Ligand SMILES: [Ca+2]
Ligand SMILES: [Ca+2]
Ligand SMILES: [Ca+2]
């Protein structure tokens with residue numbers, strides 16, 4: 119079990135992951151990304167993640183960890199393109215996995231968390247302008263976990279983290295809304311080996327956040343949240359989603375429906391899939407090049 123500190127300050131807040139939905143959409147034909155973690159070049163992006171709006175412009179943001187340890191942020195634009203990059207940190211993030219959990223400390227601004235190579239979980243409080251302040255350690259032992267920042271899963275007004283351990287068990291780590299965690303994570307599922315899990319927002323429009331899962335055969339499944347961190351039986355809502363590395367958990371174009379970004383790690387191309395809400399996406403739109411992890415680097 120990963121350990122989560124249950125302290126830190128500030129008032130509670132609510133944040134809703136905007137609704138990601140998916141059904142029947144098919145990614146463009148392309149090479150599946152190679153899962154090669156070795157031999158990272160000086161300019162590759164070792165991690166890309168989406169975050170709910172960080173800089174207050176109404177559009178979700180893309181976070182990227184460059185292999186030299188820099189952390190960058192791009193805001194989406196009204197034209198459904200990526201805006202200019204913003205350097206959040208020139209160094210210090212090498213080997214980190216970053217996440218956009220929404221407002222974690224209750225000050226009204228969405229924050230960033232990361233897991234460093236030693237498994238420490240760090241909170242970077244938004245400075246109110248889309249930058250990050252000093253980091254605060256909020257947990258340890260997170261290396262073996264896959265984290266899914268799925269918003270408030272138990273409907274208590276505070277954002278939570280879902281995490282999958284090496285045995286494929288799914289845990290709900292409940293946020294306090296003040297920067298920390300409630301004392302004990304809750305087991306909410308098992309059997310999540312070889313399945314990619316994504317924040318989905320409220321697919322069912324019942325006020326409870328849901329999740330999407332992509333199985334190894336590329337089929338897409340929706341799990342409706344019950345409001346206590348557990349989920350109903352899976353419903354198949356699409357196929358053909360296996361080719362790309364995907365990021366979810368943010369409404370990029372500000373229409374209230376969460377969207378998805380896909381990276382073709384072989385070419386470095388970045389694609390945007392506008393969410394229609396309720397279970398489908400628009401066709402892929404190329405929004406960036408040079409985003410490969412190990413090649414085709416962005417200058
Ligand atoms: Ca933004
Ligand atoms: Ca905050
Ligand atoms: Ca919660």
Ligand SMILES: [Ca+2]
Nearest residue numbers: 369370371375
């Ligand atoms: Ca959207």
